[in-house]
Amino acid sequence: MIHSDTNASVAGKVPMLKNEDWWAVWLGLFIFVLGLGPIFGVDLLGWVVKSATWTDISKAIAPISKGYQGMSGFTSLFLTYLFLLLITTIGARVMGANAKRFAVGFSIIFAITYLCVVLGDNAYIAATPDKQANLGIVWSLGLGEMGFILAMIVGLVIGNFMPGVAKYLEEAAKPEWFIKTGIVILGAAVGIKTLGAMGLATTVIIRGLCAVVEAYLIYWPVVYFISRKYFKFTPEWAAPLASGISICGVSAAIATGGAIRSRPIVPVILSAVIIVFVAVEMLILPWFAQTFLYQEPMVAGAWMGLAVKSDGGAVASGAITDSMIRAKALKEAGIQYEEGWMLMAATTTKVFIDVFIGVWAFILAILWSMFNLNQKGGGGSSTKGEVSAREIWDRFPKFVIGFAFTFLLLLLWGIADPEIIKGAKVGTDEANGLRTILFALCFFSIGLITNVRKLWNAGMGRIVAVYTVCLFAFIIWVGLFISWLFYHGIMPPIVGG
Template identity: 25%
Template sequence: MLPNLKDKQQEVNVPSNEGKKRSWNTEDWWAVWLGFGVIFLVLINFIPKPTLPARWGSGDQQGILNTIPSDGFIPVIITGMVALFIFYVAIRFLKKEISNQFLVAFPVLFTLTLLAYVLGQYGPWRHYGFNDVIWALAIGLFISNVLKTPAFLKSVLHTELYIKAGLVLLGASILFDRMLALGLLGVGVAWVVTPIVIIVMYWFSQRYLKMNDQKELAITISSATAVCGVSAAIASGTAAKAKKEEITLAISITLIFTILMMLGMPALVRLFGMDPIVGGAWLGGTIDATGAVVAAGSLLGDEAMEVASVIKMVQNILIGFVAVAIAIFFVSRVENKGTSSQKKVTGKEIWVRMPKFILGFIGASLIFSFLLPDQTVEAALPTIDGYRGLFFTLAFVSIGLESNFKELAKGVRGGKPIILYIVGQLFNIILTLLAAWVFFSGTFFTLPF
């Protein structure tokens, strides 16, 4: 599915001693350096807010030309140059041999990203959740599966670097005080159900589906289903040392069903006359992507959207803890099992295994929650969120360009990953609905609004 697959797999499954040699110069650490670099440059007002295609197709902005920013194309070009510089620095250290090719290919990737933004900013489509991320994936998949991805673009397809850097920036938006907005109610839905679903799904994959030779894929799909889709797939897959094509497979499955759930679940809430607040909590705990949660919640009203959004953000906080727990489990139980000599699991081994970009995610969240003045946070977050969205869209174009349905079908192996996702998501939907009713129906707890 991915170019140079054997080399890519070797990069993922780096032995501990090699990890020590590389020290700070790894993709995970560079995601941290880039994320905090962007945050610092934003805080000192050195880089401008990203300028990207504007909303069109609704109100007074019907024509597609309305997508052109009011300041023209120059700010858009500057945004592209800033993004190019940010990632070129990392590529220069990580893969110096392809750095010149990266300079040539990145403008093409950025152009495809702009096209995704133009399509995603069309009002009627965006209302139903077809935003820039969905179109980015669609554009990449079309090129990869119909036209074939040009060889020169392969130097710029660094999906995980884009997503990991974006996740560090996401940490700045996941403020701990947002969790307190709904108190223990949101925690009850987001933190109680999630670990249960992960454990049950992984147990089901090993006991009934017999995915004994696909443990890494199973835990990646389980985490993506229970936590937050793509972000959790990257974090948990990295922690378990899953192959890159396994992570991509988990992401692809998640994205397909996210679209279906985003459109279908609000319709079910209305069909059965469910309380919109309970429905919002249900959506927030089950739909995988944060953007899809907001879009689906908005179909049920403002309060439902607020509940859904906060629950999803509270759930997102678990990304780091889940990744660390998976790293410990795989080092101590999975990789030691069946060996003649059980190796002692040390703190150093867990440190090597743990995704370092998670530290950046948690660090950014702590800094913006407790160390920076509220005024500074409010001023900086729109710009930081703009770059985070841009990085994610770059990543989804890359995912599409790297993905081939023929190869994807080979990875499914008799449909077991699909079965795992469907069974797990159904269990997640039922359990979350019960939790949403317990915590948000007003029967057992007083609602904060």
């Protein structure tokens, strides 16, 4: 059975200290504040563990900061576990959980989840094509976030075949709390990305922003309409699906699901499908770009940013495309483009797409709060005009405010004082390491509390169908057209030119 207090646990209807939404904000802001340390010359989160793509498992984990190189990977992992155990146990206890049972359950969940993350980072599973040579391998599946999926699968196995174990761990399986805390942290990372984009070539930035806005105004409503009209999804499913396909895959689906208060299973199932499709796109699109777009290199780069639905996948596709097109242009036309400009177009486009996550989540949170669209398959529109400002505030997901706060604070601070950007990037990267682990804990927790027999009935088959139809029927091609519209005729500098 799927357990969720998404609709019942509405901020304002329970005391703040008992509310999961508010605890997500507080924990996310606490980690965010620690991440500001490098701005002031203090590295407070450098010990956080980071899992790297590996061929030798003894080198799979290490502290995220070079300043902690003397620390072993195991020590870093243990400190990360203790830190998360402490802050989550405090929050759980205040919210009314059994502290001892939560701590034991969290410890088991953390151990299993992080093992899945490490296994998912095996080079033959996770390495993108542009990284294979450095790792000494000749092939890989290119599934960079497969650790999340492994965590969900293990959770499903335990939840469905070991009910006694699942029941014991359920106290610590808090998927919404983990997701929302992670998204508050994510706001800071998006703010830093935006600051970095401001230093790129002005033409690329302006055109990238225009391309994203125009693409998104087409993508989102069309996917939402198709999902509702032809595949009969409820708004609870259609909105995260439209965001996942239209904006930025996993992060967008999760942020939208939280903003509209969907059941936590919704964005996680969507994320599993998105990750597989990203791998397919990475195999196909750079080759297509090299074959047909080598005379329009910036169009090709922007296309990767608009079409590939994950940060890692889009940037990796941009790097692959950059390398492949430069090689073909040199061979076919004797032109040697400067390295990195196609990757810049892809990255810049993706940055603006990421920024749009917070904007769109905020808009959707207001609309879903006003019209209660998750009720009765979308029949909540009858409540129009009957919802008070207080009710909207009660229903409004507070983590969205946390996301906006961390994003805007770093963005405005960095604009006012550019000297903080370098330190802020270091700190947000470290905080983002904790965000990644929280997302992974969410995936395991979803698996643990989900009845797999209901999974297909929940819409897995139709999700694959609508994703396939929307992605290959129009999103890829609309993205190509918009990239052409804004980047046609813009060329990278030529080496020696």
